[in-house]
Amino acid sequence: MKPIRAYGSWPSSISAAHVAAAGRKFADLTVDTAGDDGGTLLWVEARPEEGGRSTIVRNDDGAPVSLIDAPMSVASSVYEYGGGAIAAHGGFVWFVNGSDQAIWQRDPEGELAAITDVEADLRFADLQYDRRFGRLIAIAETLDEATHEPVARLVAVHRDGRVETLAEGHDFYASPRLSPGSQRLVWLAWNHPHMPWDVTELWAADIADDGTIGAAAPLWQPDDVSLFGPVFDPDGVLHIVADVDNWWNIHVEQADGGFARLTNEAAEFAVPQWVFGQSTYAFTASGRLFALATHDGIWELGEVDRETGRFRTLRQDFDFYEQIVALDEAVAVVAANPARAKHVRLFHADGSTEILQAADSLPADVALSRPESVSWATADGSQAHGLFYAPVSESYGAPETERPPVILKCHGGPTGATNTALDARIQYWTSRGYAVLDVNYRGSTGYGRAYRQALAGAWGIADVADCEYGVAHLAEADRIDIDRVLISGSSAGGYTVLSVLTFTDLAAAGASYYGIGDLKRLLASTHKFESRYLDRLIGTDTATLEARSPLYHAEQLSCPVLFLQGMRDKVVPPDQAESMVAALRESGVAVAYVAFESERHGFRDADNIMTAIEAERTFYTRVLGIAEVDDLEPLTIENFDGGG
Known part of the structure; x- marks a missing residue:
C-alpha cells in the first residue's frame, strides 16, 4: 500500500533541474555530403546549462562533438524566430552567430572567421550551400531606414562576403532549395496579411553555367493554399507539400509545369513555418522517399511509394518526430515518445537504429504519466482535441474520495500543436498529484486546414470555449476536481490563459508566461512577421480588439494570477505583462510577477527555467491551500492573505 497524501502534495524525484535539462533542443539537422561515405550529420543543440547557448554538434563515428565554444552561439534572428542557421560541405561549416547575426565559417582545422560584415545591420537564415559555385544561398533581412521595418530578400553570399540580391519585393521569403547540380533554384514567398500556413507562393529561377541566376518566375501562386518544404529528388524532380484538399499532402511537379498530389492521406506532412530549416520528408541517394506525418496528435515515420503515393508506416516505438534528413540510404530524425524525450536518432537501411544524442533523462525509477488522446464536443457543435495526463506516482496515492486539481496547458502560436513527446514539465506536475490537459484547441495544426483555420475571427472565443468544454468533459467523467482548475500557457497561449481568467469563472488561478493582455498594443508594437497576424485571428477593428x-x-x-516575463522580449514586450500586473494590483487581486532580465521570447537559461517552474508550483500550492508541502521557493504574492 502506498502512503496516502492529498493530490498536489506528493513529493517527487522530478526536480526543476530535470525540467531545465529537458530544455536541451535539437534543430537544423544538416548533412555534409562531401566524400563517398554518405555524409556526416550535424545539428544545432541548445544548451540551457550554458545559459541557453546553442552550439553546432557533429556526429563523429557515433560520438557527438561540439564544434564551437562560448561565447559563439548559433542563433538567427530573421523574422525573430530564426532557424536554418547552419550549412556544411567538405568539413567547412557556416553558421549565423547570435551576437552579431553575421555568417561565420569554421574550417576543417577549427579556425573561425566572419564571412559577412559583423558591423552590418544584416541578418541571415535558411543557409544552403551551392556546391557547384561555392557560395551560400540564404534569406537576408535588413532594416529599412525609411519605414523602420525589416526587409527580407533572397540572396547569394559569395566567398568574399559580398551579398548579392537574387529576389526582392515580397514581404517574406523562405525555403531556398537547389536542384542537384545547381541548375535550378526554388523558394517560397508570401505577403501580408497572410501567414505562411495561410497562403504561400512557389517561385523558381534557372542558373546559367557561369553561375548567373536568371529572372524569377512563379511556379504556383494559389489563392488559398499553404505550400511547405520544396525538395528536389536525386533526379531533379521537384516536390512540395500543399493543403489543397484540407490536408498537407506531398505533391510532385509535372512535365507541363503543374503539380499533382502524390500522397492522399488524412494526415499532415507539414508543420507551421514559425522557423526556418524545418523538414518533413527526404530522399535517399537511391530515390526512396521517407516522410513524417501526423494525425490526431500522433506522428509517424514512413516510406512513400513513389508509384502509388501510399504511405507505409515504419513500425517504431515512437509517436513523435520532427526534422528528417537522408544520409545515403539512412535517415536521421529527432524522435520521441511518452517515455523518451526528444533525441537525435539514425535509422539505417537494414532497419536498425542508433541514438546519436539525447537530452538528460528523468530518474530511472520514476512513474510516468502516459498521454491519452481525448476529444470533446465544444461550442457551435465543433470538436476540440487534446492530450490528458492523469497524476501518477511510484510512491504515493491519494484519498479515494478526492479528485486531482487539473492544469490546462495552452500551447503557443496560436497556430501550433502539442504532441506526445516526453515532457519533463508535464511530468513535474503529474508526479506531484496534478492532472494536466494539454489542449489542441481549434486553430491548432495536425488536424487539417479547416481545423487550423477555425480560429479565424474567433481568437479569444473558440480557444477559450475549448478550454471550458474540455474541463466539463473531464469533470463529467469524474477525473478532475472542477473547483481546482488551473491554467498555464506561454505567448499566444498566455493570451488564452488571461482570456479564460478574465471572461470565464473556469479557473481558480493561472500562470501567464509572456502572455498578451492588450491586443491593441500588440498590434502597434509587435514585429513584422506577426504584425498582420491579428487580421485573420480577430481583425483590426478597435472595438473588437478592446x-x-x-x-x-x-x-x-x-x-x-502569476506573470513570468523576459525583459528582452520583442515578440510580446514586457509592457504586456506589466500593464496587467498594475491593473490587478490596483484592483486588489492576488498577483505575482517574476521578471527575467536576460531572457527574450521563451526562457533558455537553466537557472531561469528552474526559477519559473518553482515559482509556478509555489503559486499554485499557496493559492489552492495545499498542505504538507515544505520544499517551496519564496514568492511574493501581492494582495494575498495566505489562505487557499
Missing part, C-alpha cells in the same frame, strides 16, 4: 483584450476588462478578473 472587447477581446483582458486588460480592458481587468475588473472582471478576480482570481490569482
Whole structure:
C-alpha cells in the first residue's frame, strides 16, 4: 500500500533541474555530403546549462562533438524566430552567430572567421550551400531606414562576403532549395496579411553555367493554399507539400509545369513555418522517399511509394518526430515518445537504429504519466482535441474520495500543436498529484486546414470555449476536481490563459508566461512577421480588439494570477505583462510577477527555467491551500492573505 497524501502534495524525484535539462533542443539537422561515405550529420543543440547557448554538434563515428565554444552561439534572428542557421560541405561549416547575426565559417582545422560584415545591420537564415559555385544561398533581412521595418530578400553570399540580391519585393521569403547540380533554384514567398500556413507562393529561377541566376518566375501562386518544404529528388524532380484538399499532402511537379498530389492521406506532412530549416520528408541517394506525418496528435515515420503515393508506416516505438534528413540510404530524425524525450536518432537501411544524442533523462525509477488522446464536443457543435495526463506516482496515492486539481496547458502560436513527446514539465506536475490537459484547441495544426483555420475571427472565443468544454468533459467523467482548475500557457497561449481568467469563472488561478493582455498594443508594437497576424485571428477593428483584450476588462478578473516575463522580449514586450500586473494590483487581486532580465521570447537559461517552474508550483500550492508541502521557493504574492 502506498502512503496516502492529498493530490498536489506528493513529493517527487522530478526536480526543476530535470525540467531545465529537458530544455536541451535539437534543430537544423544538416548533412555534409562531401566524400563517398554518405555524409556526416550535424545539428544545432541548445544548451540551457550554458545559459541557453546553442552550439553546432557533429556526429563523429557515433560520438557527438561540439564544434564551437562560448561565447559563439548559433542563433538567427530573421523574422525573430530564426532557424536554418547552419550549412556544411567538405568539413567547412557556416553558421549565423547570435551576437552579431553575421555568417561565420569554421574550417576543417577549427579556425573561425566572419564571412559577412559583423558591423552590418544584416541578418541571415535558411543557409544552403551551392556546391557547384561555392557560395551560400540564404534569406537576408535588413532594416529599412525609411519605414523602420525589416526587409527580407533572397540572396547569394559569395566567398568574399559580398551579398548579392537574387529576389526582392515580397514581404517574406523562405525555403531556398537547389536542384542537384545547381541548375535550378526554388523558394517560397508570401505577403501580408497572410501567414505562411495561410497562403504561400512557389517561385523558381534557372542558373546559367557561369553561375548567373536568371529572372524569377512563379511556379504556383494559389489563392488559398499553404505550400511547405520544396525538395528536389536525386533526379531533379521537384516536390512540395500543399493543403489543397484540407490536408498537407506531398505533391510532385509535372512535365507541363503543374503539380499533382502524390500522397492522399488524412494526415499532415507539414508543420507551421514559425522557423526556418524545418523538414518533413527526404530522399535517399537511391530515390526512396521517407516522410513524417501526423494525425490526431500522433506522428509517424514512413516510406512513400513513389508509384502509388501510399504511405507505409515504419513500425517504431515512437509517436513523435520532427526534422528528417537522408544520409545515403539512412535517415536521421529527432524522435520521441511518452517515455523518451526528444533525441537525435539514425535509422539505417537494414532497419536498425542508433541514438546519436539525447537530452538528460528523468530518474530511472520514476512513474510516468502516459498521454491519452481525448476529444470533446465544444461550442457551435465543433470538436476540440487534446492530450490528458492523469497524476501518477511510484510512491504515493491519494484519498479515494478526492479528485486531482487539473492544469490546462495552452500551447503557443496560436497556430501550433502539442504532441506526445516526453515532457519533463508535464511530468513535474503529474508526479506531484496534478492532472494536466494539454489542449489542441481549434486553430491548432495536425488536424487539417479547416481545423487550423477555425480560429479565424474567433481568437479569444473558440480557444477559450475549448478550454471550458474540455474541463466539463473531464469533470463529467469524474477525473478532475472542477473547483481546482488551473491554467498555464506561454505567448499566444498566455493570451488564452488571461482570456479564460478574465471572461470565464473556469479557473481558480493561472500562470501567464509572456502572455498578451492588450491586443491593441500588440498590434502597434509587435514585429513584422506577426504584425498582420491579428487580421485573420480577430481583425483590426478597435472595438473588437478592446472587447477581446483582458486588460480592458481587468475588473472582471478576480482570481490569482502569476506573470513570468523576459525583459528582452520583442515578440510580446514586457509592457504586456506589466500593464496587467498594475491593473490587478490596483484592483486588489492576488498577483505575482517574476521578471527575467536576460531572457527574450521563451526562457533558455537553466537557472531561469528552474526559477519559473518553482515559482509556478509555489503559486499554485499557496493559492489552492495545499498542505504538507515544505520544499517551496519564496514568492511574493501581492494582495494575498495566505489562505487557499
